[in-house]
Amino acid sequence: MNALLQNYRAKQAMNRVFILLIILNIGVSIVSNAQALRLISRKSITLNRKINLDSNSLVKDSTGRVIPYREWSPIVASREYLMKYRMLGDSNHVEYTLYPFTEKQKELRYSQMPKPAESTFFKNGEDISSFSADDINGNGVKLKKLRGKIVVLNFWFIGCQPCRLEMPELNKLALSYADDPDVVFIAFGLDDSYDIKQFIKYSPFNYHIIDNSKPYADLYRINLYPTNVVLDKEGKVRFHSTGYAPNLAYWIKKTINESK
Secondary structure, three states, X not given: OHHHHHHHHHHHHHHHHHHHHHHOOOOOOOOOHHHHXXXXXXXXXXXXXXXXXXXXXXXXXXXXXXXXXXXXXHHHHOOOEEEEEEEOOOOOOEEEEEEEOOHHHHHHHHHHOXXXXXXXXXXXXXXXXXXEEEOOOOOEEEOHHHOOOEEEEEEEOOOXXXXXHHHHHHHHHHHHOOOOOOEEEEEEEOOOHHHHHHHHHHOOOOOEEXXXXXXXXXXXOOOOOOEEEEEOOOOEEEEEEEOXXXXXXHHHHHHHHHHO
């Protein structure tokens, strides 16, 4: 009887330990009884602590160099770096370290994110109306003549912050297909040629840019920006989205490769 009572009390004690672990939000998913007891007794563990990252935070790169706020702030915003932290002794001070994602890590991360929201202006599998225009360099662009090629379209304007936010990744994507004549990138900018040329001096956009493109946006009844579309070699819509998404370039690339 005493043995049964002792066993019952031991189990109750273990249950209280696990409940305490959950309440304290340690983040341990599966631990043994012995591990749980060691976690509770360790002085170095920080329980239920809120970490606040601000302009006064101590941030280093992977070599140990301290990075000033003006440098690490845009790096963190780029979402291309993993941030780890550690507590400095028993104080309330925290040290953060930035590690760049590898291309494989980024691809895996983007693949696990939700697919960008579809636009309301297109439907997958449909043909779209053709267009004929000149880009800002005077080169003629006709959609009918691009049949047999994969065509990536972007609708944007200079004052659109989400449009500007997605440009760096779209630039990398366009450059990765620079030697592939079967993939064409076209951007419909709503602004006039002069303003666009001034803008791209400091913020390059590696697409064939068509200026004063409101009539083309109206052709497809587009009134939300940015809007991106991928047409396959038969001119059919294979991907379309509206709004900013950090994994947009991943999905455009995925669609391009699946359409070859």
